[in-house]
Amino acid sequence: ALTVGVLALQGAYDAHASTLRKLGATPKLIRLPSDLGGIDGLIMPGGESTTMLKFLEQHGFFEVLKDFVHSTPTFGTCAGVILLAKDVTNPTQKSLGALDVTVERNSYGRQIDSTILHAASKLPGDPLEMVFIRAPRITRTGKEVETLANREEHPVLVREGHLLAATFHPELGHDTRVHQLFLDIIAQHKANR
Numbered sequence: 001a002l003t004v005g006v007l008a009l010q011g012a013y014d015a016h017a018s019t020l021r022k023l024g025a026t027p028k029l030i031r032l033p034s035d036l037g038g039i040d041g042l043i044m045p046g047g048e049s050t051t052m053l054k055f056l057e058q059h060g061f062f063e064v065l066k067d068f069v070h071s072t073p074t075f076g077t078c079a080g081v082i083l084l085a086k087d088v089t090n091p092t093q094k095s096l097g098a099l100d101v102t103v104e105r106n107s108y109g110r111q112i113d114s115t116i117l118h119a120a121s122k123l124p125g126d127p128l129e130m131v132f133i134r135a136p137r138i139t140r141t142g143k144e145v146e147t148l149a150n151r152e153e154h155p156v157l158v159r160e161g162h163l164l165a166a167t168f169h170p171e172l173g174h175d176t177r178v179h180q181l182f183l184d185i186i187a188q189h190k191a192n193r
Ligand code: GLN
Pocket: 045, 046, 047, 048, 049, 050, 077, 078, 079, 080, 082, 105, 106, 133, 134, 135, 136
């Protein structure tokens, strides 16, 4: 079985761990740079990106994580996308610079404007359930970035090689297809090495 790390500094990491278990993968909670050893991929959950950054600035975690996400499959959701992105706006913020997108933080309004939508996507099957919570908006995608789902013309699920990013929270719905896609990306990556 695949062992998938879930960054557990703050935010919605427990729900990711249970979705991984449902799909037969083994989750490992990641709290220190040394925890990154022995995992096949990593999920960076939603939460508050500024708070996560504060934790990452301890123990040299930021630099170790930056190297990790450049070479190992990583799936960012919401705040995780903000951390993965090349550029962050509203306001500008330090990030790992791995995924070639620009994200605008808190772009869909305040907490009260958080919403659940169903929309067509490139994943097989029914429309995708998308839970948005103070979500960032992807305002630019680089040319290697593939868009898998949109919300009002803006990408909300994207892939760039070994990186997957969702501005919504697939771990909070019942639909496991986005996590399954990430497990498939990990398996492909392992096979190609
Ligand atoms: N608003 C949060 C941030 O900017 C992200 C929200 C989320 O992850 N649900 O970090």
